[in-house]
Amino acid sequence: MGKTIAIVNQKGGVGKTTTAVNLVAALGSKGYKTLLVDIDPQGNTTSGLGVNKRNISKSSYDLLTGNARAQEVIISTEFKNVSVIPSSINLAGAEIELVDIKNREARLKNALALVKNDFDFIFLDCPPSLGLITLNALCCTDTFFVPIQCEYYALEGLSQLMSTVRQVKKLYNEYIDLEGILLTMYDGRLNLTQQVVEEVKKFFPKKVYSTVIPRNVRLSEAPSFGQPVIYYDKSSRGSEAYMNLADEFLKLNKK
Numbered sequence: 001m002g003k004t005i006a007i008v009n010q011k012g013g014v015g016k017t018t019t020a021v022n023l024v025a026a027l028g029s030k031g032y033k034t035l036l037v038d039i040d041p042q043g044n045t046t047s048g049l050g051v052n053k054r055n056i057s058k059s060s061y062d063l064l065t066g067n068a069r070a071q072e073v074i075i076s077t078e079f080k081n082v083s084v085i086p087s088s089i090n091l092a093g094a095e096i097e098l099v100d101i102k103n104r105e106a107r108l109k110n111a112l113a114l115v116k117n118d119f120d121f122i123f124l125d126c127p128p129s130l131g132l133i134t135l136n137a138l139c140c141t142d143t144f145f146v147p148i149q150c151e152y153y154a155l156e157g158l159s160q161l162m163s164t165v166r167q168v169k170k171l172y173n174e175y176i177d178l179e180g181i182l183l184t185m186y187d188g189r190l191n192l193t194q195q196v197v198e199e200v201k202k203f204f205p206k207k208v209y210s211t212v213i214p215r216n217v218r219l220s221e222a223p224s225f226g227q228p229v230i231y232y233d234k235s236s237r238g239s240e241a242y243m244n245l246a247d248e249f250l251k252l253n254k255k
Helices: 016-029 044-048 060-064 089-098 104-112 132-140 158-171 191-203 217-225 237-252
Strands: 003-007 034-038 082-085 121-125 143-149 177-186 208-214
Touching: 003 016, 003 132, 016 034, 016 044, 016 082, 016 121, 016 143, 016 177, 016 217, 016 237, 034 044, 044 217, 060 089, 060 104, 089 132, 104 132, 132 158, 143 158, 177 191, 177 237, 191 208, 208 237, 217 237
Parallel strands: 003 121, 003 143, 034 082, 034 121, 143 177, 177 208
Antiparallel strands: none
């Protein structure tokens, strides 16, 4: 059975989507069958994997509202072993539509249960909020993965996320666990970066990846070409970082 990992942080601009697209592509290139579920209404993960949002007939919105089964929504991408359930702008209204639905927090869990055996890893790219869509992700996931930007406000809001997870663990998903914390936009020349690293490691001992993601022009350029960085520029620092992260992730998962 495949493992489900939610990539989550309610703070925007921390590298969630960049990590989702590039980690999945790196794992796929190493022979692991991966599915990336885009549940962010912005749909940046969808376009980052080269999928034209205008050509999508069904999306994660249809999955959450019960209008489609997972098998009908999954799209195979041009990248090795990488499939995606795309997002659409309709998802922005899903929070309101789900409010009055029974077992609304379990919609995603029930929908993905039918395809869990078809993949080695299923990643969920969550929106930058702790609303009903993110709650759905936390209720159906085995672990959650937190990218943190190496900046002053890095830990702000993280306590709120951990508090939400504790509630989810208590009420809906007793098995949820922290997969790991990834430091993004890393610049080792800055004292502030070192301070952030020390703080994060103090709060989360043994859960911080030794791999860090540097600030890298190629990483920023790749999405506009609809490609993960390992396909856009294999020799870039960003590409090397995500390949290293994939190795570390697999080692920790004993793969």
